Amino acid sequence: MTDANDIRRIMLAVTETSPLDKLWQLLVEQVAGAQAEVVTVFVSDDTWYRVASLPFSVEISRISGARVAFTRRRAEQLGEDAAGRARQRLEQLAAEAGLALVFEMLTTTETGRLQKLAALERDLLIAPSALKGLPVLSELAGRHRRVLLVEVDDQSP
Numbered sequence: 001m002t003d004a005n006d007i008r009r010i011m012l013a014v015t016e017t018s019p020l021d022k023l024w025q026l027l028v029e030q031v032a033g034a035q036a037e038v039v040t041v042f043v044s045d046d047t048w049y050r051v052a053s054l055p056f057s058v059e060i061s062r063i064s065g066a067r068v069a070f071t072r073r074r075a076e077q078l079g080e081d082a083a084g085r086a087r088q089r090l091e092q093l094a095a096e097a098g099l100a101l102v103f104e105m106l107t108t109t110e111t112g113r114l115q116k117l118a119a120l121e122r123d124l125l126i127a128p129s130a131l132k133g134l135p136v137l138s139e140l141a142g143r144h145r146r147v148l149l150v151e152v153d154d155q156s157p
Contacts, residue, residue, distance in 0.1 A: 013127035048075035
């Protein structure tokens with residue numbers, strides 16, 4: 001019988017360029033066979049939205065060379081595609097590890113949702129070093145007992 005206090009509460013923050021396997025491996029090491037509640041927060045960079053707001057932004061097809069206006073909808077689509085790939089991979093890793101996974105997506109400017117996600121106290125936050133120095137990291141780290149920043153290689157796929 002497991003006491004509710006024995007459940008580890010972990011938040012995993014990831015970005016579009018995070019090495020998911022490396023971050024997940026660290027999470028599994030931290031859980032070490034205990035029960036865990038894992039909330040994954042996909043932090044989407046809002047750079048694409050800023051680019052879409054510029055009147056001269058165009059997207060050029062690699063195949064045909066055709067130019068199309070780069071719109072806010074296209075920026076949303078890029079973010080959703082990246083989040084979908086990350087979610088699919090993390091769900092696969094969670095299934096292999098026998099862990100349940102909650103997946104949330106937010107942009108660096110969604111302060112209301114960010115505060116809501118960070119409101120619950122958790123045992124551990126695991127995040128890529130790419131978030132170091134950003135307000136989103138300090139907001140997420142505020143209610144965690146421990147924060148582990150994972151150094152990531154800039155050439156990681």
